[in-house]
Amino acid sequence: MRYLVTLSVNWSLPFNEKIQVAEGIKSLTPEAFRQLHESSIKDPATFWAKVGSELDWFRKWDTPLDNSNPPFYKWFAGGELNASYLCVDRHAKSWRRDKVAFYWEGEPWEKSGPKDRRTLTYADLYREVNRVAYLLRSRYDIQRGDVIGIYLPMIPELPILMLAAARIGAAFTVVFSGFSSDALADRFNDSNVKLVVTADSGWRRGAVTPLKPVVDTALAHVKSVRHVLVVRRSGLNVEMHSGRDEWWDEALSHVSSGAKVEPEKMKSEDTLYILYTSGTTGKPKGQVHDTGGYLTLLHATMRWVFDARDEDVYWCAADIGWVTGHSYIVFGPLLEGVTSVMYEGAPDYPSPDRWASIIERYGVTLYYTSPTAIRSFMKLGDEWVKGHDLSSVRLMHSVGEPINPAAYRWFSSLVGKPRIPFGSTWWMTETGGIMISHVPGVGMIPMKPGTNGMPIPGIKAEVFDEQGKPQKPGERGYLVIQDPWPGMPVTIYKDPERFKQVYFSRFKGAFYSGDYAVKDEDGYFWVLGRSDEVIKVAGHRLGTYELESALVQHPAVAEAAVVGRPDEVKGEVPVAFVILRQAKAPSEELRRELNLWVREKVGPVAALSAVYFVSKLPKTRSAKIMRRVVSAVVSDRDVGDTTTLEDGASVDEVRRAYAELAEEVKESRVHSAT
């Protein structure tokens, strides 16, 4: 199977395969959509002001876009609002009060079905968010502007906490529960967190995964944390430090069920949250998201991309530890008063049809998932799915990585109606919400398996060549966003210089995404993958540099290079090339040890798929590792003539380096170590 994720020059895209969406959804020709889009980007600030005015503001803005200090834009400057008020109070005080906000399902399974289920209506959510807000303020003295660190599994306490923090104007930073104590410590130190909220453990594929002990290890290196609040999930016996740690249920038992906290009047540009992303250096970047612009983008995309309506049951199968969950499990659906499914565990536990049973059980109508999930279902075969009635689904999207046409076709025919809207929404942690996508809520252009569609209204995106000129149709280039948009990051936390340098220095006046893309003759965008040292493993973003710096901290390792290798299911997996220190001999044991080492330093999310011991790595004259060469070797590709991009290396040099490395890899016969 071939994927679009590779950076091979020989990629071929099925540009011409077009699927007209089924009746019942408004369809548009590409030309008609382009016209509509043109008019939306003539004056984006005015366009977005109309969308923004659909939210309930405590105070209307003075200007929709303050662009006096680029690239530090302020959306809806002067406006005041509160995310918790918008997501909870509005609905709890309307006819939606008894409408279900979340159907939560835990992972553990009994013969008769899921063991743990909870249903939260908007009224329940209102009560719990108020109580937690009250607790945060009265017991832990959390004030406007403080940062709360969150390390929780997918349980209802997580969205409740995020909303409670937003209610009192505290920012939060969620760390995905697949990250290790080192990663936690780095992030909590950088954002100076005052309170940490975690759980004893989480459930994953039937196993209890301890969380509180990871926090304990991390906090040995974090000075700012005064309290740790611990949710009981599995009942795992964990150590509680007296004076610092408290159980969530015990602390809350002192708060009355009628406790109320007035939502703070937040400025539009005030921070809602900080979320760390991997980049090309070892230090993760704290993406700071504002309140007014961010919520405006979510409101728009929930309606345009998901066409969310009151009668829908929506399921975004991501983890809240990543941006997809922040935007499309918590804030987006709740803003719209939607009923969502929230599922705690693995989609294939205890059997490969768990995900299908969830769709059937709740009658999911809108389904948002990842290409990795789809490919893993595909690998397990149709039989698992056929016994389930999936006919409730009326719209699907995937996110996180390119979707290969084969997986696209398989999934769209399987879920019953091959012509329901099914897109691949492109965006990033940085963008806050969806940027390039089909928009069934506005009008659907014909689908093409594997494409991302076109930029949504109000978003001006382009594919640039090296010089920053629009690339010719069909030619690969760099994906950029040309105008400020609501939802864009405010800055990198405590590092505005890096913010400018990473995103706004490559091309003048445009946001540089770091992705390769191609635009076809019809104006459809196809995002191909990262152009930098970031890899997407099962849709999760990892900086290869983070893995390399973990490796070189091991006493046996002199140098290391990590690259992504195409993988049938996960899209990419990390593969390490290691040069050992003198006197250290390669062995199976060392290979296992290095793998464990990386898992421990970065987290289970970073499991290496293979470790190759080599004697040297291909480098340019400026001593940069030629990643293109390394990655060509692991994916069995010729390096071709991609050398123009190769910092000062000649074609011959690259070829020689490739041949040498390939030879070593062959000789070492050490494929797939784990």
Ligand code: WT7
């Ligand atoms: C990177 C951002 C934003 C949701 C989760 C990922 C890749 C994301 C697609 C897509 C092709 C995609 C890009 C991007 N990506 N969606 N539909 N098609 N590639 O957020 O972890 O910040 O990763 O994910 O490479 O740069 P993230």
